[in-house]
Amino acid sequence: MSIELRIILLVGLLALVVAVGAIWKAKTGTAKKIQDGEYVDLKELGAVKNGQPVTDLTTKVTFLQFSTDFCTFCGPTAKMLQALEVADPNVTHLEVNVTDRLDLVNKYNIMQTPTTLVLDRKGRIQSRIGGTPKAHTLVTEIGNFDI
Amino acid sequence: MATQIDPRGPRFGAAIINVLSIIIFVIALDPATEGLAFNLLVIAVASFAIGTFFGNTKHPFGWLFRKFVKPRLSAPKELEDSRPPQFAQGVGLFVSLIGVVLHLAGVTYGVAIAAGALIGASTLQAYFAYCLGCQMYLGLKRIGVIRSA
Numbered sequence: 592m593s594i595e596l597r598i599i600l601l602v603g604l605l606a607l608v609v610a611v612g613a614i615w616k617a618k619t620g621t622a623k624k625i626q627d628g629e630y631v632d633l634k635e636l637g638a639v640k641n642g643q644p645v646t647d648l649t650t651k652v653t654f655l656q657f658s659t660d661f662c663t664f665c666g667p668t669a670k671m672l673q674a675l676e677v678a679d680p681n682v683t684h685l686e687v688n689v690t691d692r693l694d695l696v697n698k699y700n701i702m703q704t705p706t707t708l709v710l711d712r713k714g715r716i717q718s719r720i721g722g723t724p725k726a727h728t729l730v731t732e733i734g735n736f737d738i
Numbered sequence: 739m740a741t742q743i744d745p746r747g748p749r750f751g752a753a754i755i756n757v758l759s760i761i762i763f764v765i766a767l768d769p770a771t772e773g774l775a776f777n778l779l780v781i782a783v784a785s786f787a788i789g790t791f792f793g794n795t796k797h798p799f800g801w802l803f804r805k806f807v808k809p810r811l812s813a814p815k816e817l818e819d820s821r822p823p824q825f826a827q828g829v830g831l832f833v834s835l836i837g838v839v840l841h842l843a844g845v846t847y848g849v850a851i852a853a854g855a856l857i858g859a860s861t862l863q864a865y866f867a868y869c870l871g872c873q874m875y876l877g878l879k880r881i882g883v884i885r886s887a
Contacts, residue, residue, distance in 0.1 A: 592767045601764055601857075608858045612866035661822045661875040663745065670816075689876075696876060703873055 619722030622709065622732055628716030631655065631708070636695070638685045651681040651736050653710040654729075659690040662704040664723040672707070675729060682733060711736070742817035743794055745867070748826075750807055751789070751799035752863035755830070758782060759856035766849040775849045776841050782856065783834045789827030793820055826863070826871025830856065 638645040638655070654672045658665035665686075672684035689695050689704070699708070707720040709732050718732060758778060766775035785799070794800045837852020862868040878884045 594768075597764050597767045600767070601760065604763075604854055604857060605861065608861045609865075611858075612862050612868060615862075615868055616866055659875060660819070661825050661872060663818050663822045663869055663872055666819065667816050693879065696880060701876060704876060 620720060620725040620728055622718040622720050622724075622728050624718050625716050631710055631714045631716060633714060636687060638687050640683075640685060645685060648683065648710060648712050648714050650683040651712055652733055653683045653685060653712075653714075655708040655710055656684065656686045657689050657695070657699070657701050657704055657706045657708075658686055659688065659704045661690070665705045668705040668707070668723050671724065671726075671729075675733070679733065681736070741793075741795065741820045743800075743820045743823075744803075744808065744814045745816070745818040746808075746811065746814065747794055747800050747803045748823035748869075749864050749867060750803045751794065751797065752860040753865075754799055755782065755785065755856060756860035756864050759853045759860060763850055763853035763857060766853055767847065772841075772849060775853070776838070779834055779837050779841075779849050779852060783831065783838060786827050786831035786834055789824065790831050793824045794827075795820065822869060822872035822875070825875060826859075826869050829871035829874060830859065833859070 633645055633647065636645070636655075654675070656665070656668060656672060658669070669684070669686050672686075676682050676684045687695065689701060695701070699706070703721055705723065707724055708716050709718040709720065711717055717735070720728060720732075759782065762775045762778045762782070765771040766779075785797070789797050789799075833855050834852055837849050840848025840851065859870045862870050875884075
């Protein structure tokens with residue numbers, strides 16, 4: 592193979608990868624609206640908050656974050672959502688580790704962590720955020736609840 | 739308990755792998771230099787093996803990062819769990835080993851195919867902070883490739 596052709600192949604490959612990276616960067620952390628979302632089964636979910644099992648949702652907005660042990664941005668995401676919870680009494684942050692909960696991974700079709708589901712007070716899924724949420728995404732999501 | 743590491747360490751390592759895999763890719767496509775490309779791929783295999791079994795902190799790239807790069811950078815904004823990048827090293831090991839096997843099986847451009855895949859993953863990791871290997875964890879688990887630790 593000539594050196595010209597090899598360089599063209601390399602540049603083509605790099606262009607493709609950079610395009611993938613740029614698209615990922617733009618898409619990750621943005622919210623996808625869920626029409627007719629299902630209700631989250633809290634009992635099955637088994638979320639724990641302050642050492643207590645979560646049996647009902649008490650705020651207008653709940654950010655339900657799914658994490659695994661093998662997750663680079665789960666920690667920073669949890670920190671960000673906790674800060675929102677502290678700043679806004681209408682917001683609750685729940686985190687569930689799904690490393691050993693393949694049932695939940697399959698049920699909620701989780702392909703990456705963190706994945707954050709935005710729930711209303713009744714536990715109905717309103718939107719879904721894949722990856723580290725962008726700050727403005729979260730502000731918009733809370734705004735959608737007309738508080 | 740998992741250790742916390744500077745997330746820029748694995749990205750520095752990925753940048754080195756990125757340059758190495760670009761070299762491998764270009765020379766692997768010429769039959770005259772394919773043997774050299776294969777030897778370089780074996781070095782990549784060794785690098786991934788160290789990363790997989792001993793982790794980033796004990797890896798030579800990790801040492802280079804702490805010794806020469808980190809002192810020139812500002813303090814990290816946040817630390818990351820050492821396990822995801824270590825898992826990703828295992829994915830890199832798997833991919834580079836496939837290249838070795840393809841080459842030994844006599845597949846034309848087997849080394850180049852593996853190098854191409856490594857270029858993709860290391861570019862995303864080094865320049866976009868997007869860890870493809872980490873991302874694959876749940877997907878691999880869902881299709882049953884990996885079981886619970």
